[in-house]
Amino acid sequence: MAKKTQKKLTAWEIVQLARHAERPNITAYIEAMCDDFIELHGDRLFGDDRSLIGGFATIGNERVVLIGHRKGSSVEENIEANFGMASPEGYRKAMRLMKLAEKYSLPVVSLVDTPGAYPGSEAEANGQAEAIAHNLEFMARLKTPVVVVVCGEGGSGGALGIAVGDRILMLENAVYSVISPEGCASILWRDGSQAPLAAETLKITAEHLLELGVIDSIISEPAGGAHKKPAAAIASVKKAILKELAELGKLTLDDLIEQRYQKFAAMGRF
Amino acid sequence: MAWFENPAQEPLRVPTAALWAVCPKCNTYVAKAEWADACKVCPKCDHHARLNCRERVQLLTDIGTFEEINAAVSVNDPLKFKDASGSYAAKSQAAIQKTGMGEAVLTGTCAIEGSDVVLCVMDFAFMGGSLGSGTGERILLAAEKAVTLHRPLIIVSASGGARMHEGIVSLMQMAKTCAAIAKVKEAGLPYFSVLTDPTTGGVSASYAMVGDLNIAEPKALIGFAGRRVIEQTIKQKLPDDFQTAEYTMAHGFIDHIVPRKEMKAFLAKILRYAGF
Incomplete structure (x- = not known):
């Protein structure tokens, strides 16, 4: 409640918090939120992207497939993780793991934290556009809940x-945008x-995205980020994920997929 | 003014402009009648100059069969966006005036050598063919129409990518259009993607790259990130053929490159292979 008395942050200040070097990364989430995690490597086509990782995870009483972008906690880790900028093999690995989730009737939990897909020449040659496009198409019809x-x-x-x-959830000080404010x-x-x-104009904060109907709810953060x-912070995320999984679990797969379609079909209808 | 707000490339304004067209690539003067006859393909350098969507429809469809759908869906301004050069509301109005279109894509039903299809054609002249919420909505409705009518879907892309002025709502159109394409495929219907110059960014990373067949015009620019961004990232110059249709085909993402004049016959042929 202390937060309520705080000065409202500008969009640009929130961008700085979202990018903060000490902000919990996927490694921290896995350690604090998962009782078990078995990392699964590789896209079976080309390689194993260290910028986008995934595997079987147990969150509370839920067995899930967890995927997410990876930023490092040190310079060495960040170089290995390419600062969270994934390549086509990362997106294809994510799709492979989501197919497993569908096959084993496990829900998918996806943690997003990336400056963007890697804009390198090799990524282009290997089909960055195609890899992302196919994930969009595939995830739209995935026969298992996705949070x-x-x-x-x-x-x-x-x-x-x-x-x-x-369900698309967003932390209070996260940002989500079509282009970086600098770009x-x-x-x-x-x-x-x-x-x-530009950050202000693009409306990239959780508050704005909720208004625009792009996200479903905001997860509060401790004062200061x-x-x-x-x-x-991670405990709040865990609680929110479990709540959504419990609700989604009540839907039939047909209803789930139709509701997901309608959710995205409605985006940009005003 | 951003790259996608540049006025459409027009032949040089010289006194002979009434008689001559100029190839935007090699600057060769071509008699206007010959230029039109060649569908704006340069007889000297084979450059496929950009077509507006009326020209494209004329090129690809059987005479008199095209009927526009979704014309009432137009531009939204969810962010009330304004930048250094003015408001999005004003810019989109200017684009509507200039092109006579309500959005960056024209959608409709038509026949191609007798096969009934649903066709979407993007127009680069409308804000760089950028993917706004109106664009996404038109494509989604066209895909749903294909399912209802049990017809193949064909999308001809020409786009720089997402429309920044609509922010995150523009990004979501990538997911929205792909969801609609997935439904077309689930219904067992063909979806053919035709990539023309340019097809980049959020359009290449959504519906343009997931065709049953991806077909391109010669030398069309096709890619995800912009050349300058990549050069800055890798700190190297990229080869000239980088991100051309030929490069993209060599890397396995395009099925066939088809010259403009042969595109209609090619589409008709693959429609028949697909059972339509």
Whole structure:
């Protein structure tokens, strides 16, 4: 409740919190939220992307397939994780694991935290666009519940590539955007230093996304941001995931998939 | 002014403009009648200049069969977006005036050499063919129409990607259109994607890349990230053929490259292979 008395943060301040080096990353979530985690590697086609990981996980009493972008906690880890910028093999691995989830009737939990899909020449050659596109198409019809949590940065197509689900949750200080504020500022303002203004204009905060009907609910963070009290922040995320999984579990698969279709079909109808 | 707000490429304004067209690639002067006859393909360098969607419809469909659907779906401005050069409301109105279209895609029913299909054609002249919520809605409704009528769906893309002015709502159109495509495929219906110059960003990373067949025009720019962004990332110059249709086919993501004049016959042929 202390939060209520705090000064309202600007969009640009929230961007800084979303990108904070000490903000809990997927490794922290797995350690604090999962009683068990078996990482599953590789896309069976090309390689094993260290920027997008996944596997079997137990959250509370729920066995799930967990996937998510990976940022590191140190420079070495961040280099290995490519700062959370996934390549086509990462998106294809995610699809492979989601197919397993469907086969074993396990729900999918997807943790989003990426500046964007990796804009490298090899990623282009290996079909970054195709890999993301196929995930969008596949996730729209996946025959198992999918809960998405935007934990930090929701960077454009690279985020969306694992973010089509039945429930889209977002942390209070996460952002989710079609383009980075810096990118938007340099294109539409011809001046990268206008990023704070672009951040405001693009409406990328959880509050705005809830208003726009893009997300379903906001998960509160400890005062000052998730990095101030990671255990408390992760506990809130865990609680929210379990609540959504319990509700989605009551739906028949046909209803689940039709409701997911209608949810996305309604986006952008005003 | 952003790259996608540039006015459509027009031949140089020289006194002979009434008689001559100029290839935007090699600057060759081509007699207007010859240029039109070649469907804006340069006889010298084979450059496939951009078509507007009326020209594309004329090129691909049987005469008199195209009937527009979803014309009432137009531009939304969910963010009330304004940047250094003005409001999105004004820019989108200007695009509507300039192109005579309500959105960056034209959707309709038509016949291609006698096969009935649902056709969507994007127009780069409308804000760079960007994917706004009206664009996404038109495509979704067209896909649903294909399912209802039990017809194949064909989308001809020409787009720089998502429409920044609609922010996250634009991004969501990628998921929305792909969900609709998935329904078309689930109904056992063919979906053919035709990629023309350019097909990049959020459009290549959604419906344009998931065709049963992905078909491209020669030398069309096809890719996810922009060349400059990639060069800055890898700190190297990229080869000239990077992200061309030929490059994309060599890497396994395009089934066939088809010259413009042969596209209609090609589509008719594959429609018959698919049982339509």
